[in-house]
Amino acid sequence: MIEFYKKLAKSFAVLVVATLVAAALCLFMFFGSDELLPAQESPFPWRIETIKDQLTDNASSITVLNQTEHLEFEYTLNAIDEFPYVKLLMVFQQPDGQFVDFSHYHKVSFDVDCSPHTVATFNLRTNDAKATKAGDFYSYRFASHWFDCSGQSATKEADLNGLEVPLWWLVENGISAHDRTYRLDQVFALSFDSSRHGPVGVPTRIKVSRITLHYYRWGYLVVFALFCGCTWISFWAWAFSLHSTHLAQDIRAKIEHDKPLVAYQKLSITSHKDKEKRAVLEYLAKHYANPELNMELLIQDLGVNRKKVNEILREEIGFTFKAYINKLRLTEAARLVCDQPNASINEVAFSVGYKNVTHFNKLFKEEFGCAPNKFKKLNLAPGSFPNDE
Numbered sequence: 001m002i003e004f005y006k007k008l009a010k011s012f013a014v015l016v017v018a019t020l021v022a023a024a025l026c027l028f029m030f031f032g033s034d035e036l037l038p039a040q041e042s043p044f045p046w047r048i049e050t051i052k053d054q055l056t057d058n059a060s061s062i063t064v065l066n067q068t069e070h071l072e073f074e075y076t077l078n079a080i081d082e083f084p085y086v087k088l089l090m091v092f093q094q095p096d097g098q099f100v101d102f103s104h105y106h107k108v109s110f111d112v113d114c115s116p117h118t119v120a121t122f123n124l125r126t127n128d129a130k131a132t133k134a135g136d137f138y139s140y141r142f143a144s145h146w147f148d149c150s151g152q153s154a155t156k157e158a159d160l161n162g163l164e165v166p167l168w169w170l171v172e173n174g175i176s177a178h179d180r181t182y183r184l185d186q187v188f189a190l191s192f193d194s195s196r197h198g199p200v201g202v203p204t205r206i207k208v209s210r211i212t213l214h215y216y217r218w219g220y221l222v223v224f225a226l227f228c229g230c231t232w233i234s235f236w237a238w239a240f241s242l243h244s245t246h247l248a249q250d251i252r253a254k255i256e257h258d259k260p261l262v263a264y265q266k267l268s269i270t271s272h273k274d275k276e277k278r279a280v281l282e283y284l285a286k287h288y289a290n291p292e293l294n295m296e297l298l299i300q301d302l303g304v305n306r307k308k309v310n311e312i313l314r315e316e317i318g319f320t321f322k323a324y325i326n327k328l329r330l331t332e333a334a335r336l337v338c339d340q341p342n343a344s345i346n347e348v349a350f351s352v353g354y355k356n357v358t359h360f361n362k363l364f365k366e367e368f369g370c371a372p373n374k375f376k377k378l379n380l381a382p383g384s385f386p387n388d389e
Contacts, residue, residue, distance in 0.1 A: 001246055001247065001250055001369070003246060004242060004243060004246035004247075007242065008239055008242070008243075011235065011238075011239075012235070015231060015232070015235050018231070019227075019228060019231070019232075022224060022227055022228075023224060026220045026221065026223065026224040029217060029220045030216060030217050030218075030220045030221060031214065031216065031217075032214070032215050032216065032217045033212045033213060033214050033215070034105075034212070034213045034215075035210065035211070035212055035213075036090065036190075036211040036212070036213065037069070037070055037071065037208070037209065037210055037211050038068055038069045038070070039067070039068050040068075044092050044094075044100050045092065045093045045094075046090045046091060046092050046093060046189075047090075047091050047093055048064060048067045048071075048088065048089065048090065048091075049088075049089040049091050049189075050062045050064060050073070050086065050087065050088055050089070051085075051086070051087040051089065051137065052075075052085065052086045052087070053078065053081055053083075053084050053085050053086075058078040058079075058080045058081075059078060060075060060076060060077045060078045060081075060084045060085065060086050060194075061075060061076050061086075062074070062075040062086040062087075062088065063075070064088070065205075066207075070207060070208060070209040070210075071088065071090075071192070071206075071207070071208040071211075072205070072206070072207040072208070073088050073192075073205070073206060074203055074204065074205045074206075075194060075203075075204055075206075076201065076202065076203050076204065077194055077196070077198075077199070077200045077201065077204075078200075078201070079200050079201035083196060084194070084196065084200065085193060085194050085196075086193070086194045087123075087191050087192070087193045087194070088191060088192045088193075088206075089125070089137075089189045089190070089191040090189055090190045090191070090211075091188065091189040092187065092188065092189060099126070099127050099183075099185070099186035099187055099188055100186075100187040100188075101184075101185045101186075101187070102124075102160060102184040102185070102187045102213065103184045103185040104215050105160055105184070105213045105214060105215045106159070106160055106161065106214060106215060106216065107157060107158065107159055107160060107213075107214040108122070108157070108158050108160055108190075108211065108212065108213055108214070109155055109156065109157045109158075109210075109211075109212045109214065110122070110155070110156055110208050110210060110211045110212070111153060111154070111155050111156075111208065111209045111210040112147065112149065112153070112154060112155075112156055112206065112207065112208050112209075113149070113152070113153040113154075113206075113207045113209070114149035114151075114204070114205060114206040114207065115149065115151065115199065115203075115204045115205050115206075116149065116150060116151035117148075117149075117151075117198065117199055118148065118149040118198045118199065118204055118206065119146065119147075119148045119149075119195040119197040119198040120146075120147060120148075120149075120192055120193060120194055120195055120198065120206060121144045121145060121146050121147070121192070121193045121195060122144065122145045122147060122156070122158055122190070122191075122192060123142045123143065123144050123145075123163075123190065123191040123192075123193055124142060124143050124144075124160065124163055124182065124184075124187060124190060125140040125141070125142045125187070125188045125189045125190070125191060126140060126141050126142070126143075126182045126183045126184070126186050126187050126188060127140065127141070127183060127186035127188055128140065128141035128173075128175075128182075128183075130173070130174075130175055131173040131174075131175065139173070140188050140189070141165065141169065141182050141183075142165070142166075142169065142182075142191075143163030143164060143165045143182045144163060144164055144165075144166065144193075145158035145159075145163055145164070146195070149206075153209075160184060161184070163182070164180070165179075165180045165181075165182060190211070192206060192208065244377075244378060247369055247370055247374075247378065248378040250369065251334075251368055251369070251375070251378065254368065255334070276302075276304055276308060276312065277312050277316060279302050279304070280298070280302065280304065280309055280312050280313075281312070281316065283298060283301065283302055284298070284324065284325070284328065285328075288325055288328040288329055288332075288352075288353060289329070289332070289351065289352050289353045290353055291350075291353045291354065291355050293325065293353065295309065295321050298321075309321060325353075326363055326367075327367075329352040329353050329354065330352075330363060330364055330367045330368075332352045333348050333349065333351075333352045333360070333364060333372070334364075334368060334375065336348045336351065336352070337372055337375055337376050338376075341376060345357065345360075345361070345372045345373060345376075348372065349361075360372075
Protein backbone atom coordinates (compact mmCIF):
# COMPACT_ATOMS: atom_id res chain seq x y z
CA MET A 1 0.00 0.00 0.00
CA ILE A 2 3.03 2.27 0.16
CA GLU A 3 2.65 3.09 -3.54
CA PHE A 4 -1.00 4.00 -2.94
CA TYR A 5 -0.14 6.42 -0.11
CA LYS A 6 2.56 8.05 -2.25
CA LYS A 7 0.11 8.63 -5.10
CA LEU A 8 -2.56 9.82 -2.68
CA ALA A 9 -0.20 12.29 -0.95
CA LYS A 10 1.07 13.68 -4.26
CA SER A 11 -2.44 14.08 -5.71
CA PHE A 12 -3.71 15.59 -2.46
CA ALA A 13 -0.91 18.17 -2.46
CA VAL A 14 -1.61 19.10 -6.10
CA LEU A 15 -5.32 19.47 -5.37
CA VAL A 16 -4.67 21.60 -2.28
CA VAL A 17 -2.46 23.94 -4.33
CA ALA A 18 -5.10 24.08 -7.10
CA THR A 19 -7.80 24.87 -4.52
CA LEU A 20 -5.71 27.65 -2.97
CA VAL A 21 -4.99 29.14 -6.41
CA ALA A 22 -8.70 28.97 -7.30
CA ALA A 23 -9.56 30.55 -3.94
CA ALA A 24 -7.11 33.40 -4.55
CA LEU A 25 -8.49 34.02 -8.05
CA CYS A 26 -12.11 33.92 -6.87
CA LEU A 27 -11.29 36.19 -3.95
CA PHE A 28 -9.64 38.66 -6.31
CA MET A 29 -12.63 38.58 -8.67
CA PHE A 30 -15.15 38.62 -5.82
CA PHE A 31 -14.60 42.30 -5.04
CA GLY A 32 -15.99 44.51 -7.80
CA SER A 33 -16.18 48.27 -8.16
CA ASP A 34 -17.54 51.05 -10.39
CA GLU A 35 -15.83 54.42 -10.75
CA LEU A 36 -17.87 57.63 -10.91
CA LEU A 37 -14.76 59.68 -11.74
CA PRO A 38 -13.69 60.65 -14.28
CA ALA A 39 -17.13 61.45 -15.68
CA GLN A 40 -16.66 59.58 -18.99
CA GLU A 41 -16.01 56.29 -17.13
CA SER A 42 -19.03 56.47 -14.84
CA PRO A 43 -21.71 53.78 -15.38
CA PHE A 44 -24.32 56.42 -14.49
CA PRO A 45 -24.50 59.75 -16.33
CA TRP A 46 -24.49 62.68 -13.92
CA ARG A 47 -24.42 66.46 -13.83
CA ILE A 48 -23.15 68.93 -11.26
CA GLU A 49 -25.44 71.26 -9.35
CA THR A 50 -24.64 73.63 -6.48
CA ILE A 51 -26.89 74.87 -3.69
CA LYS A 52 -26.24 77.47 -1.02
CA ASP A 53 -28.11 79.33 1.71
CA GLN A 54 -30.29 82.18 0.46
CA LEU A 55 -29.39 85.25 2.56
CA THR A 56 -29.80 88.33 0.37
CA ASP A 57 -26.71 90.31 1.27
CA ASN A 58 -24.27 87.88 2.84
CA ALA A 59 -25.01 84.54 1.18
CA SER A 60 -22.39 81.83 1.27
CA SER A 61 -20.50 81.38 -2.00
CA ILE A 62 -19.44 78.25 -3.91
CA THR A 63 -17.38 77.99 -7.11
CA VAL A 64 -16.82 74.77 -9.10
CA LEU A 65 -13.21 74.60 -10.30
CA ASN A 66 -13.30 71.18 -12.02
CA GLN A 67 -16.03 68.59 -12.70
CA THR A 68 -14.62 66.18 -15.30
CA GLU A 69 -11.39 64.42 -14.26
CA HIS A 70 -12.11 65.19 -10.62
CA LEU A 71 -14.43 67.30 -8.51
CA GLU A 72 -12.92 70.47 -7.10
CA PHE A 73 -14.79 73.37 -5.57
CA GLU A 74 -14.13 76.31 -3.29
CA TYR A 75 -16.61 77.90 -0.91
CA THR A 76 -16.92 80.47 1.84
CA LEU A 77 -19.62 80.16 4.47
CA ASN A 78 -21.24 83.41 5.63
CA ALA A 79 -20.56 84.30 9.23
CA ILE A 80 -24.00 85.82 9.95
CA ASP A 81 -26.46 83.00 9.43
CA GLU A 82 -26.71 80.49 12.30
CA PHE A 83 -26.70 77.55 9.86
CA PRO A 84 -24.80 78.56 6.69
CA TYR A 85 -24.29 75.85 4.08
CA VAL A 86 -23.21 74.98 0.54
CA LYS A 87 -23.75 71.73 -1.32
CA LEU A 88 -22.14 70.21 -4.41
CA LEU A 89 -24.46 67.61 -5.96
CA MET A 90 -23.81 64.84 -8.48
CA VAL A 91 -27.34 64.46 -9.86
CA PHE A 92 -27.86 61.24 -11.81
CA GLN A 93 -29.54 61.58 -15.18
CA GLN A 94 -31.26 58.39 -16.25
CA PRO A 95 -32.67 58.42 -19.81
CA ASP A 96 -36.07 57.18 -18.62
CA GLY A 97 -36.16 59.63 -15.71
CA GLN A 98 -35.98 56.83 -13.15
CA PHE A 99 -33.76 56.81 -10.10
CA VAL A 100 -30.43 54.98 -9.93
CA ASP A 101 -30.27 51.57 -8.26
CA PHE A 102 -27.43 51.30 -5.70
CA SER A 103 -28.88 48.28 -3.91
CA HIS A 104 -26.06 45.93 -5.00
CA TYR A 105 -23.37 48.30 -3.70
CA HIS A 106 -22.28 48.01 -0.08
CA LYS A 107 -19.63 50.74 0.28
CA VAL A 108 -18.42 53.99 -1.27
CA SER A 109 -14.87 55.30 -1.04
CA PHE A 110 -13.40 58.57 -2.26
CA ASP A 111 -10.02 60.29 -2.25
CA VAL A 112 -10.32 63.76 -0.83
CA ASP A 113 -7.89 66.66 -0.39
CA CYS A 114 -9.13 69.78 1.34
CA SER A 115 -8.13 72.80 3.35
CA PRO A 116 -6.96 72.17 6.92
CA HIS A 117 -9.60 71.85 9.67
CA THR A 118 -12.35 71.23 7.11
CA VAL A 119 -15.35 69.20 8.27
CA ALA A 120 -17.84 68.10 5.63
CA THR A 121 -20.39 65.39 4.90
CA PHE A 122 -20.91 62.84 2.17
CA ASN A 123 -24.64 62.44 1.47
CA LEU A 124 -26.83 59.96 -0.32
CA ARG A 125 -30.08 61.57 -1.50
CA THR A 126 -32.96 59.21 -2.26
CA ASN A 127 -36.60 59.26 -3.22
CA ASP A 128 -39.04 59.16 -0.33
CA ALA A 129 -42.63 58.09 -1.06
CA LYS A 130 -43.96 60.18 1.85
CA ALA A 131 -42.01 63.40 1.38
CA THR A 132 -40.37 63.74 -2.05
CA LYS A 133 -41.93 66.24 -4.48
CA ALA A 134 -40.75 66.67 -8.05
CA GLY A 135 -38.49 69.70 -8.39
CA ASP A 136 -38.10 70.16 -4.63
CA PHE A 137 -34.51 69.28 -3.78
CA TYR A 138 -35.05 69.53 -0.03
CA SER A 139 -37.83 66.93 -0.11
CA TYR A 140 -35.44 64.11 -1.01
CA ARG A 141 -34.51 61.99 1.99
CA PHE A 142 -30.80 62.09 2.64
CA ALA A 143 -28.39 60.05 4.74
CA SER A 144 -24.98 61.38 5.77
CA HIS A 145 -21.45 60.37 6.62
CA TRP A 146 -19.15 62.91 8.31
CA PHE A 147 -15.50 63.27 7.38
CA ASP A 148 -12.75 65.76 8.20
CA CYS A 149 -9.54 66.86 6.48
CA SER A 150 -6.09 67.60 7.85
CA GLY A 151 -4.83 69.39 4.76
CA GLN A 152 -3.46 66.18 3.21
CA SER A 153 -4.95 63.77 0.69
CA ALA A 154 -6.74 60.81 2.31
CA THR A 155 -9.12 58.02 1.37
CA LYS A 156 -12.50 58.08 3.09
CA GLU A 157 -15.00 55.21 3.20
CA ALA A 158 -18.70 55.06 4.02
CA ASP A 159 -20.97 52.06 4.52
CA LEU A 160 -23.93 52.62 2.21
CA ASN A 161 -26.15 50.65 4.56
CA GLY A 162 -25.02 52.53 7.66
CA LEU A 163 -25.53 56.21 6.81
CA GLU A 164 -27.41 58.46 9.22
CA VAL A 165 -30.70 60.18 8.38
CA PRO A 166 -30.84 63.51 10.30
CA LEU A 167 -33.59 63.81 12.86
CA TRP A 168 -34.43 67.38 11.84
CA TRP A 169 -35.27 66.28 8.30
CA LEU A 170 -37.69 63.65 9.61
CA VAL A 171 -39.36 66.21 11.91
CA GLU A 172 -39.67 68.83 9.16
CA ASN A 173 -41.36 66.32 6.85
CA GLY A 174 -43.69 64.92 9.49
CA ILE A 175 -42.06 61.47 9.52
CA SER A 176 -41.55 59.32 12.61
CA ALA A 177 -38.16 59.74 14.26
CA HIS A 178 -37.84 55.96 14.26
CA ASP A 179 -37.97 55.78 10.45
CA ARG A 180 -34.24 56.00 9.67
CA THR A 181 -34.29 53.80 6.55
CA TYR A 182 -33.64 54.94 2.98
CA ARG A 183 -34.05 53.43 -0.48
CA LEU A 184 -30.75 52.39 -2.10
CA ASP A 185 -32.66 51.35 -5.19
CA GLN A 186 -33.98 54.92 -5.71
CA VAL A 187 -30.94 57.20 -5.52
CA PHE A 188 -31.39 60.74 -6.83
CA ALA A 189 -27.94 62.23 -6.15
CA LEU A 190 -24.70 62.15 -4.19
CA SER A 191 -23.49 65.33 -2.56
CA PHE A 192 -20.62 66.84 -0.63
CA ASP A 193 -21.93 69.37 1.89
CA SER A 194 -20.23 71.92 4.10
CA SER A 195 -20.58 71.78 7.85
CA ARG A 196 -20.96 74.53 10.43
CA HIS A 197 -18.27 72.69 12.37
CA GLY A 198 -15.73 73.69 9.72
CA PRO A 199 -14.17 77.08 8.90
CA VAL A 200 -16.66 79.97 8.57
CA GLY A 201 -15.97 83.22 6.76
CA VAL A 202 -12.74 81.98 5.14
CA PRO A 203 -12.22 80.35 1.72
CA THR A 204 -12.25 76.53 1.90
CA ARG A 205 -11.30 74.14 -0.88
CA ILE A 206 -12.32 70.49 -1.38
CA LYS A 207 -10.93 68.25 -4.13
CA VAL A 208 -12.36 64.77 -4.71
CA SER A 209 -10.18 62.82 -7.16
CA ARG A 210 -11.88 59.42 -7.05
CA ILE A 211 -15.34 58.11 -6.14
CA THR A 212 -15.71 54.32 -6.13
CA LEU A 213 -18.80 52.23 -5.53
CA HIS A 214 -17.94 48.75 -4.19
CA TYR A 215 -19.94 45.56 -4.62
CA TYR A 216 -19.57 41.77 -4.32
CA ARG A 217 -19.62 39.34 -7.24
CA TRP A 218 -21.38 36.48 -5.50
CA GLY A 219 -21.27 34.34 -8.64
CA TYR A 220 -17.56 33.73 -8.13
CA LEU A 221 -18.24 32.21 -4.71
CA VAL A 222 -20.78 29.89 -6.33
CA VAL A 223 -18.23 28.94 -9.00
CA PHE A 224 -15.59 28.30 -6.32
CA ALA A 225 -17.99 26.19 -4.26
CA LEU A 226 -18.92 24.13 -7.34
CA PHE A 227 -15.25 23.75 -8.26
CA CYS A 228 -14.33 22.58 -4.76
CA GLY A 229 -17.33 20.27 -4.52
CA CYS A 230 -16.73 18.59 -7.90
CA THR A 231 -12.95 18.30 -7.61
CA TRP A 232 -12.84 17.05 -4.03
CA ILE A 233 -15.71 14.60 -4.48
CA SER A 234 -13.98 13.30 -7.62
CA PHE A 235 -10.69 13.11 -5.76
CA TRP A 236 -12.10 11.03 -2.91
CA ALA A 237 -13.98 8.79 -5.34
CA TRP A 238 -10.73 8.25 -7.25
CA ALA A 239 -8.83 7.68 -3.98
CA PHE A 240 -11.37 5.06 -2.88
CA SER A 241 -11.12 3.29 -6.23
CA LEU A 242 -7.31 3.46 -6.16
CA HIS A 243 -7.28 2.13 -2.59
CA SER A 244 -9.41 -0.83 -3.63
CA THR A 245 -7.13 -1.56 -6.59
CA HIS A 246 -3.95 -1.42 -4.52
CA LEU A 247 -5.54 -3.40 -1.72
CA ALA A 248 -6.48 -6.14 -4.19
CA GLN A 249 -2.93 -6.12 -5.57
CA ASP A 250 -1.47 -6.41 -2.07
CA ILE A 251 -3.81 -9.26 -1.22
CA ARG A 252 -2.86 -11.13 -4.38
CA ALA A 253 0.80 -10.61 -3.56
CA LYS A 254 0.16 -11.90 -0.04
CA ILE A 255 -1.63 -14.93 -1.44
CA GLU A 256 1.31 -15.68 -3.71
CA HIS A 257 3.65 -15.29 -0.75
CA ASP A 258 1.55 -17.64 1.41
CA LYS A 259 1.08 -20.38 -1.21
CA PRO A 260 4.04 -22.35 0.14
CA LEU A 261 2.41 -22.18 3.58
CA VAL A 262 -0.88 -23.61 2.35
CA ALA A 263 0.83 -26.34 0.32
CA TYR A 264 3.43 -27.06 2.96
CA GLN A 265 2.51 -30.81 3.06
CA LYS A 266 4.42 -31.21 -0.21
CA LEU A 267 7.17 -28.63 0.19
CA SER A 268 8.10 -29.18 3.82
CA ILE A 269 7.14 -32.63 4.94
CA THR A 270 8.93 -34.45 2.13
CA SER A 271 12.16 -32.72 3.16
CA HIS A 272 11.83 -33.74 6.87
CA LYS A 273 12.97 -37.11 8.10
CA ASP A 274 12.10 -36.46 11.67
CA LYS A 275 8.96 -38.37 12.59
CA GLU A 276 7.85 -35.93 15.30
CA LYS A 277 8.03 -32.93 12.96
CA ARG A 278 6.00 -34.76 10.33
CA ALA A 279 3.44 -35.80 12.90
CA VAL A 280 2.99 -32.25 14.29
CA LEU A 281 2.66 -30.58 10.89
CA GLU A 282 0.33 -33.23 9.50
CA TYR A 283 -1.82 -33.00 12.61
CA LEU A 284 -2.18 -29.23 12.34
CA ALA A 285 -2.90 -29.42 8.61
CA LYS A 286 -5.77 -31.84 9.26
CA HIS A 287 -7.24 -30.34 12.45
CA TYR A 288 -6.79 -26.53 12.19
CA ALA A 289 -10.52 -26.09 11.45
CA ASN A 290 -11.44 -27.73 14.76
CA PRO A 291 -12.66 -24.91 17.03
CA GLU A 292 -11.52 -26.93 20.09
CA LEU A 293 -7.94 -27.28 18.83
CA ASN A 294 -5.30 -26.12 21.33
CA MET A 295 -1.82 -27.07 22.46
CA GLU A 296 -3.09 -29.44 25.15
CA LEU A 297 -5.20 -31.39 22.65
CA LEU A 298 -2.25 -31.73 20.25
CA ILE A 299 0.06 -32.93 23.06
CA GLN A 300 -2.55 -35.42 24.23
CA ASP A 301 -3.19 -36.83 20.74
CA LEU A 302 0.47 -37.01 19.60
CA GLY A 303 2.23 -37.69 22.86
CA VAL A 304 4.87 -34.97 22.35
CA ASN A 305 5.80 -32.32 24.90
CA ARG A 306 5.00 -28.59 24.66
CA LYS A 307 8.63 -27.54 24.31
CA LYS A 308 9.14 -29.86 21.33
CA VAL A 309 6.04 -28.52 19.57
CA ASN A 310 7.21 -24.91 20.01
CA GLU A 311 10.70 -25.77 18.68
CA ILE A 312 9.24 -27.48 15.60
CA LEU A 313 6.98 -24.51 14.78
CA ARG A 314 9.68 -21.88 15.30
CA GLU A 315 12.34 -23.76 13.27
CA GLU A 316 10.09 -25.03 10.50
CA ILE A 317 7.49 -22.29 10.10
CA GLY A 318 8.68 -19.32 12.15
CA PHE A 319 5.39 -18.97 14.05
CA THR A 320 4.07 -19.63 17.52
CA PHE A 321 1.37 -22.29 17.87
CA LYS A 322 -1.46 -19.73 18.08
CA ALA A 323 -0.11 -17.57 15.22
CA TYR A 324 0.29 -20.58 12.95
CA ILE A 325 -3.24 -21.83 13.60
CA ASN A 326 -4.62 -18.33 12.83
CA LYS A 327 -2.53 -18.16 9.65
CA LEU A 328 -3.95 -21.48 8.41
CA ARG A 329 -7.51 -20.57 9.34
CA LEU A 330 -7.41 -17.08 7.84
CA THR A 331 -5.78 -18.29 4.61
CA GLU A 332 -8.49 -20.90 4.21
CA ALA A 333 -11.16 -18.29 5.07
CA ALA A 334 -9.84 -16.00 2.34
CA ARG A 335 -10.01 -18.87 -0.16
CA LEU A 336 -13.59 -19.65 0.81
CA VAL A 337 -14.61 -15.98 0.47
CA CYS A 338 -13.22 -15.96 -3.10
CA ASP A 339 -14.27 -19.42 -4.26
CA GLN A 340 -17.67 -19.52 -2.55
CA PRO A 341 -19.09 -15.98 -2.83
CA ASN A 342 -22.57 -17.13 -1.84
CA ALA A 343 -21.38 -18.25 1.59
CA SER A 344 -22.00 -15.80 4.44
CA ILE A 345 -19.16 -14.45 6.56
CA ASN A 346 -20.61 -16.27 9.57
CA GLU A 347 -20.51 -19.57 7.70
CA VAL A 348 -16.92 -18.97 6.63
CA ALA A 349 -15.84 -18.09 10.18
CA PHE A 350 -17.46 -21.19 11.69
CA SER A 351 -16.11 -23.49 8.95
CA VAL A 352 -12.49 -22.55 9.63
CA GLY A 353 -12.76 -22.94 13.41
CA TYR A 354 -13.86 -19.55 14.82
CA LYS A 355 -16.77 -19.45 17.22
CA ASN A 356 -16.78 -15.65 17.60
CA VAL A 357 -17.47 -13.83 14.31
CA THR A 358 -16.43 -10.43 15.72
CA HIS A 359 -13.05 -11.88 16.72
CA PHE A 360 -12.76 -13.48 13.28
CA ASN A 361 -13.48 -10.13 11.55
CA LYS A 362 -10.81 -8.42 13.65
CA LEU A 363 -8.14 -11.06 12.89
CA PHE A 364 -9.08 -11.10 9.18
CA LYS A 365 -8.71 -7.31 8.90
CA GLU A 366 -5.33 -7.44 10.65
CA GLU A 367 -4.17 -10.14 8.23
CA PHE A 368 -5.47 -8.75 4.91
CA GLY A 369 -5.95 -5.04 5.59
CA CYS A 370 -9.73 -5.07 5.13
CA ALA A 371 -12.85 -6.69 6.55
CA PRO A 372 -14.16 -9.94 4.98
CA ASN A 373 -17.12 -8.16 3.37
CA LYS A 374 -14.84 -5.68 1.57
CA PHE A 375 -12.47 -8.53 0.70
CA LYS A 376 -15.39 -10.22 -1.07
CA LYS A 377 -16.18 -7.01 -3.03
CA LEU A 378 -12.64 -6.77 -4.39
CA ASN A 379 -13.66 -9.48 -6.90
CA LEU A 380 -10.60 -11.67 -6.51
CA ALA A 381 -10.76 -14.34 -9.15
CA PRO A 382 -11.75 -17.84 -8.03
CA GLY A 383 -8.72 -20.10 -7.95
CA SER A 384 -6.43 -17.44 -6.51
CA PHE A 385 -5.75 -19.85 -3.66
CA PRO A 386 -4.17 -23.27 -4.20
CA ASN A 387 -6.26 -26.33 -3.46
CA ASP A 388 -4.96 -28.73 -0.85
CA GLU A 389 -4.17 -32.17 -2.12
